[in-house]
Amino acid sequence: MVSLADSGATVAPKKPTRRAGALNRFLMIVLMTIVAIWLIVPFSMAVLWSLVDPETGWNYPDLLPPSLTHLRWVEVWTTTALPQAIANSYMLAPTVAVVTLILASPTAYCFARYDFAGKGLAQLATLLPLVVPGFVLAIFFSSLIFSLGIYSRFLSILMAHCVLFLPYAIRIMTVSFGQVRQDLIDAARDLGASPLAVFRAAYMPALLPGILASLIIVFIQSIEEFAIAFIVGAPNFTTIPSILYSYLGYNFIRPNAAVVSLILVVPNVLLMLGLERLLKSANPAQTGVKG
Amino acid sequence: MRWRRTLLILALLTPGLGVILLMIGSVFYVAVMQSFGYYNLVGEDSFSLEHWEKVLGSKQFSRSLSYSAYIAVVAAIGSVILAYPIAIWLRRPFRGSLAISAVLKAPLFVPGLVASFLFLNVIAFHGVVNQFLMWIGITDEPIRMQNDRGAWGVVFLQLWKNMPFALLLLTGAVQSISDEVLDAARDLGAGSFARFRKVIAPLTVQAMQAALIIIFIGAAGDFAFQVTAGPTNVQSMAQYMVFLKDSFGRWNQAAVVGVSLMILALFGSLILAFISSVVLKSGNKW
Amino acid sequence: MTALRSIDVSKVFEDGFTALADINLSVDPGEFVTLLGPSGCGKTTLLKIFAGFYAPTTGRVEQNGADVTSAPPEKRDTAMCFQSYALFPHLTVAENIEFGPKQNRVDRDERLDRLNELLRQVDLERHREKLPNKLSGGQQQRVALARALAMRPSVVLFDEPLSNLDAKLREQVRREIRGLQRKFGFTAIYVTHDQSEALAMSDRVVVMSGGKVEQIGAPEEVYQRPETAFVADFIGxxxxxxxxxxxxxxxxxxxxxxxxxxxxxxxxxxxxxxxxxxxxxxxxxxxxxxxxxxxxxxxxxxxxxxxxxxxxxxxxxxxxxxxxxxxxxxxxxxxxxxxxxxxxxxx
Incomplete structure (x- = not known):
C-alpha cells in the first residue's frame, strides 16, 4: 500500500534534465493550451454565468452574455438560505478540523514512535473510511444515529466528518511525529528541561507544519463534503454543497449554481495555495542530519 | 512492564483507530442488519430474506450494478492509463514542470458538484463545445453530451477528477526509481517500451494498484456526477439507494443496495488490482 | 584500429556549463584506461558520452572505426558498471544478469551458459535466486559486473564502481576486475577520483581537470614525470x-x-x-x-x-x-x- 502523504511530498531534488529540451518545450506548449481550455474556459464560464443580467439572460446563439450585473449575487444572498448554509459550513468545518486533530494525534504518535505486532494492519485499518462509498456511509450512519436517538444534526455531521477525515489527519501527523528528533528530546532532558519545555523545544517545531496542514486539509474536506451533509442534514441543516445540489439537481437554476459554485471553490483554492506555501517554507526548517 | 506497554499502545490507538473501527463497524452492521429486516424505523424487526429477493430480482438493480461497475472500471483504468505517460514525462524536473503538475492536479481540489457544474456549462446543448463544433462545421446541429445514453459525460467527469489522483500516486512512485537504474536498462539494450514494461511498471505496481482501488471505489459509489450529467435511463448504485430510501422509505431495500455496493467496491477493486499486477508482472517472463 | 576514440569532443550543458572541451582520446582494444580527476572535472560526462547517455555538443565518437556519435546507449556495444550498482530491485541475481542477453535476444542455451559461467566467475552461485537487497555491497558490485559482462561487450565502462565499498573490499574487487578483464579481454574505461586505484589498475591514466585533459600516460609516467602542476599535485x-x-x-x-x-x-x-x-x-x-x-x-x-x-x-x-x-x-x-x-x- 502506498501512503498518500509520502508519495506527493517527498520529491527528491534532481538536476534538471539536459536531454530532449526541444521536445519538452513543444509538449509543454501543447499541454498548457489543453490545460488552459481545461481549467480557464470552465471557470470563466462559471464567472460569466454568475454575472448574467436576469433581464436580458444569456441565450443561444449569443457567444457572451449581452449585459453583466452583480444583481444575481445580491439576489441569491438575500432570497435564499445561502447565508445560513455558509454559516453552518464555516462553523462545522473548523470544529471538525480541531476535533479530528485531537483524535488523530495519539494514534499518530503511537504509529510514529512505537513498534508493535500488527502495526501494519492497524495503519491499513485507519484507511477504512476512505474505502467505504460515501453514500453508503451517509445513509446507514443516519439510520444509526436515528436508532441511537441523537437528534442534533450538527453533532451528527460533526461525528461523521471526524471519522471520515481521520485517515488524512492520522497520516499527516504520523509523518510529523516521525520527524521529531530523539537527539533533541535527549538533549533537552539532559539540560534539565521540564516536560513542557521538552515539548516546546523538541516537538513543537517538527509538529507545527503537520498540525497546520492537517487542520487546513480537514477543513477543506469538510466544507466540500456532500453525501453526509446532504443525507444526515436534510432537510433543515443546509451546507454550501447541499445548496449547490439543490440548484443543480431537481431545480436547475444555472446562474444561482454559478454563484454558489464560486463561493464554494474560491476560498478553498486560496487555502490550498496557502497550504502549499506553508509546506514549502516548512521544509528547510527540518534541519539536521539523518540516521 | 509488557502489559503496561500494551495498555499504553491500546490507549493511544483508541481515539483514532478505535473511533474509526467503532463507527465504520457499526455502520456496516446496521446496513447488513437492515438488509435482513432489522433496525426498522417502523414495524417489527424480524429476520427475512424478502428484501434481498425483491431487490436482486428487479431489473433495475442489475442494470444499476452493471452500470456502476462499468463506470468504475473505465474511470480506474482510464485514469491510470492517462496518468502513466504524464508521470514518466514529469519524472525529472525541467523548466515549467512544476507549473504543469500543479495545473494538472488542480481538479483534485475542485469538489465533485462544482466540477459537474463547470463542465455542464461547457458541454451543454448550447454550450461552448457544441457552438465551436458547429462553427467549424464538424456538425450541423448540437450533440447531446449531458445526460447522454452512453454516459460519456460521466466518464469524462470521472477522468477529469480522478486522473490527477492517479498522477499524484504514480509521480511519487516513478520519481523514486533512480536515474541509474533506468540508465542501466538502456545500457543493457532496453528501448523506451521495454524500459516501461520491465523496469518502471514492475517497480510502480503498488502505487498503481492503490490508485486503481481508490478510484474504483470512488467511481462505483458516485452520486454527484451521475445525478447531474449521467444518463436518465439508468441509475448508479448510490443514486438507486438514495431513491429507494427517499421513495416510501424503503430502508431495507436501500440497505440491500448499500451492502451490494460495498461488495462491488471491495471485490471489484481487488479483482482489478489483481489482474493489473498479473498483467504487469507478465512483463518479467519472456 | 582503436577500440574507442573521441575526436574533438566538447560538451556544453543547457545551463551554459562547459563540462568538456576538445577531448581527443584513443583507446586500444584490450586496454585498461582510467579517467582520473577531482569531482566536476568532466570524467563522468566523458564516460556517459562513450556510453551514449549524452550526445557531445561538438566532435565525434568512434567505436572500432565506425561513427557511433548519435547511437543511443541501447544500440552500443558498451556495458556500464554504475556507481550505485543500479541493480534492478525487483529482479533476482540471475534475472539481473540475464536482462541484457534477453533484451538482445540471445538464445536460451547461450544465455544460461553465460549466466552459469559468470555466477561461478564472481562466486555468486549460492545467491542466484536472491533479490539484490539481500546481498552485501561487495556482492551487489559483483552482480553489477556480471550483468555488464553478460552482454559480452567489447568495451566496459566503469563509473567509480568501488566508491561505496570499504577499503579492504575495494582492493579485493579491484583485483577481481583486473582478473576478469584479462580473462574476457574487454577494453575497459574506468572513472575514478582515487589516484591509488588509477595507478594500481591502469595501462594508461588520463588525468583530467576542468573539462580538459591534463596528461595521458602510463601510471609510472604520470607519477614520475608530471607535466603540469595539477598532475604533480593530484597524484601523490x-x-x-x-x-x-x-x-x-x-x-x-x-x-x-x-x-x-x-x-x-x-x-x-x-x-x-x-x-x-x-x-x-x-x-x-x-x-x-x-x-x-x-x-x-x-x-x-x-x-x-x-x-x-x-x-x-x-x-x-x-x-x-x-x-x-x-x-x-x-x-x-x-x-x-x-x-x-x-x-x-x-x-
Whole structure:
C-alpha cells in the first residue's frame, strides 16, 4: 500500500534534465493550451454565468452574455438560505478540523514512535473510511444515529466528518511525529528541561507544519463534503454543497449554481495555495542530519 | 512492564483507530442488519430474506450494478492509463514542470458538484463545445453530451477528477526509481517500451494498484456526477439507494443496495488490482 | 584500429556549463584506461558520452572505426558498471544478469551458459535466486559486473564502481576486475577520483581537470614525470616551487640554487619534487638543503617532515626513520635528475 502523504511530498531534488529540451518545450506548449481550455474556459464560464443580467439572460446563439450585473449575487444572498448554509459550513468545518486533530494525534504518535505486532494492519485499518462509498456511509450512519436517538444534526455531521477525515489527519501527523528528533528530546532532558519545555523545544517545531496542514486539509474536506451533509442534514441543516445540489439537481437554476459554485471553490483554492506555501517554507526548517 | 506497554499502545490507538473501527463497524452492521429486516424505523424487526429477493430480482438493480461497475472500471483504468505517460514525462524536473503538475492536479481540489457544474456549462446543448463544433462545421446541429445514453459525460467527469489522483500516486512512485537504474536498462539494450514494461511498471505496481482501488471505489459509489450529467435511463448504485430510501422509505431495500455496493467496491477493486499486477508482472517472463 | 576514440569532443550543458572541451582520446582494444580527476572535472560526462547517455555538443565518437556519435546507449556495444550498482530491485541475481542477453535476444542455451559461467566467475552461485537487497555491497558490485559482462561487450565502462565499498573490499574487487578483464579481454574505461586505484589498475591514466585533459600516460609516467602542476599535485604529493632560470642546468629557487639534469621547458612555471626524493645523510655534491622542521607526523614506514622557507611554505619530505631521531633541522640532498619542470597553475 502506498501512503498518500509520502508519495506527493517527498520529491527528491534532481538536476534538471539536459536531454530532449526541444521536445519538452513543444509538449509543454501543447499541454498548457489543453490545460488552459481545461481549467480557464470552465471557470470563466462559471464567472460569466454568475454575472448574467436576469433581464436580458444569456441565450443561444449569443457567444457572451449581452449585459453583466452583480444583481444575481445580491439576489441569491438575500432570497435564499445561502447565508445560513455558509454559516453552518464555516462553523462545522473548523470544529471538525480541531476535533479530528485531537483524535488523530495519539494514534499518530503511537504509529510514529512505537513498534508493535500488527502495526501494519492497524495503519491499513485507519484507511477504512476512505474505502467505504460515501453514500453508503451517509445513509446507514443516519439510520444509526436515528436508532441511537441523537437528534442534533450538527453533532451528527460533526461525528461523521471526524471519522471520515481521520485517515488524512492520522497520516499527516504520523509523518510529523516521525520527524521529531530523539537527539533533541535527549538533549533537552539532559539540560534539565521540564516536560513542557521538552515539548516546546523538541516537538513543537517538527509538529507545527503537520498540525497546520492537517487542520487546513480537514477543513477543506469538510466544507466540500456532500453525501453526509446532504443525507444526515436534510432537510433543515443546509451546507454550501447541499445548496449547490439543490440548484443543480431537481431545480436547475444555472446562474444561482454559478454563484454558489464560486463561493464554494474560491476560498478553498486560496487555502490550498496557502497550504502549499506553508509546506514549502516548512521544509528547510527540518534541519539536521539523518540516521 | 509488557502489559503496561500494551495498555499504553491500546490507549493511544483508541481515539483514532478505535473511533474509526467503532463507527465504520457499526455502520456496516446496521446496513447488513437492515438488509435482513432489522433496525426498522417502523414495524417489527424480524429476520427475512424478502428484501434481498425483491431487490436482486428487479431489473433495475442489475442494470444499476452493471452500470456502476462499468463506470468504475473505465474511470480506474482510464485514469491510470492517462496518468502513466504524464508521470514518466514529469519524472525529472525541467523548466515549467512544476507549473504543469500543479495545473494538472488542480481538479483534485475542485469538489465533485462544482466540477459537474463547470463542465455542464461547457458541454451543454448550447454550450461552448457544441457552438465551436458547429462553427467549424464538424456538425450541423448540437450533440447531446449531458445526460447522454452512453454516459460519456460521466466518464469524462470521472477522468477529469480522478486522473490527477492517479498522477499524484504514480509521480511519487516513478520519481523514486533512480536515474541509474533506468540508465542501466538502456545500457543493457532496453528501448523506451521495454524500459516501461520491465523496469518502471514492475517497480510502480503498488502505487498503481492503490490508485486503481481508490478510484474504483470512488467511481462505483458516485452520486454527484451521475445525478447531474449521467444518463436518465439508468441509475448508479448510490443514486438507486438514495431513491429507494427517499421513495416510501424503503430502508431495507436501500440497505440491500448499500451492502451490494460495498461488495462491488471491495471485490471489484481487488479483482482489478489483481489482474493489473498479473498483467504487469507478465512483463518479467519472456 | 582503436577500440574507442573521441575526436574533438566538447560538451556544453543547457545551463551554459562547459563540462568538456576538445577531448581527443584513443583507446586500444584490450586496454585498461582510467579517467582520473577531482569531482566536476568532466570524467563522468566523458564516460556517459562513450556510453551514449549524452550526445557531445561538438566532435565525434568512434567505436572500432565506425561513427557511433548519435547511437543511443541501447544500440552500443558498451556495458556500464554504475556507481550505485543500479541493480534492478525487483529482479533476482540471475534475472539481473540475464536482462541484457534477453533484451538482445540471445538464445536460451547461450544465455544460461553465460549466466552459469559468470555466477561461478564472481562466486555468486549460492545467491542466484536472491533479490539484490539481500546481498552485501561487495556482492551487489559483483552482480553489477556480471550483468555488464553478460552482454559480452567489447568495451566496459566503469563509473567509480568501488566508491561505496570499504577499503579492504575495494582492493579485493579491484583485483577481481583486473582478473576478469584479462580473462574476457574487454577494453575497459574506468572513472575514478582515487589516484591509488588509477595507478594500481591502469595501462594508461588520463588525468583530467576542468573539462580538459591534463596528461595521458602510463601510471609510472604520470607519477614520475608530471607535466603540469595539477598532475604533480593530484597524484601523490608534490612540492612545487617557483624558479628563475640561470642557465640550461641551473635554476634559482627559494631553496637555493639547484642543479637540474632536465632542460627547463620554456613554458614551465614551477619545479617539482616529491617527498621521497630527498636523500638524507649526504652532505656534498651540490643541491644540499638545510632547513628548520616545523612539523613532524609519524607514518610508520617513514616520518612526514614539514619545512618552511621564505617563498616556499610547507614543503614535505619523507624521513625514512622514526620521529624521535630527527633533530630540529633537516639536511638533505635533491638529486638533479629528480627535479621536474611543470607547466600550469597551483590550484
Amino acid at each position: 604529493s608534490a612540492n612545487l616551487l617557483p624558479f628563475d632560470r640561470v642557465d640550461d642546468h641551473v635554476v634559482e629557487t627559494p631553496l637555493g640554487r639547484l642543479t637540474v639534469s632536465n632542460r627547463p621547458d620554456p613554458n614551465a612555471r614551477f619545479i617539482c619534487w616529491r617527498p621521497e626524493d630527498a636523500e638524507f645523510g649526504v652532505s656534498e655534491g651540490g643541491n644540499i638543503v638545510t632547513s628548520d622542521i616545523s612539523e613532524r607526523a609519524y607514518q610508520g614506514a617513514y616520518t612526514d617532515l614539514h619545512i618552511s622557507v621564505a617563498g616556499a611554505p610547507d614543503q614535505r619530505l619523507h624521513w625514512p626513520g622514526g620521529a624521535s631521531c630527527v633533530g630540529q633541522s633537516a639536511t638533505f640532498r635533491l638529486p638533479p635528475e629528480r627535479i621536474r619542470f611543470v607547466r600550469g597553475e597551483i590550484a
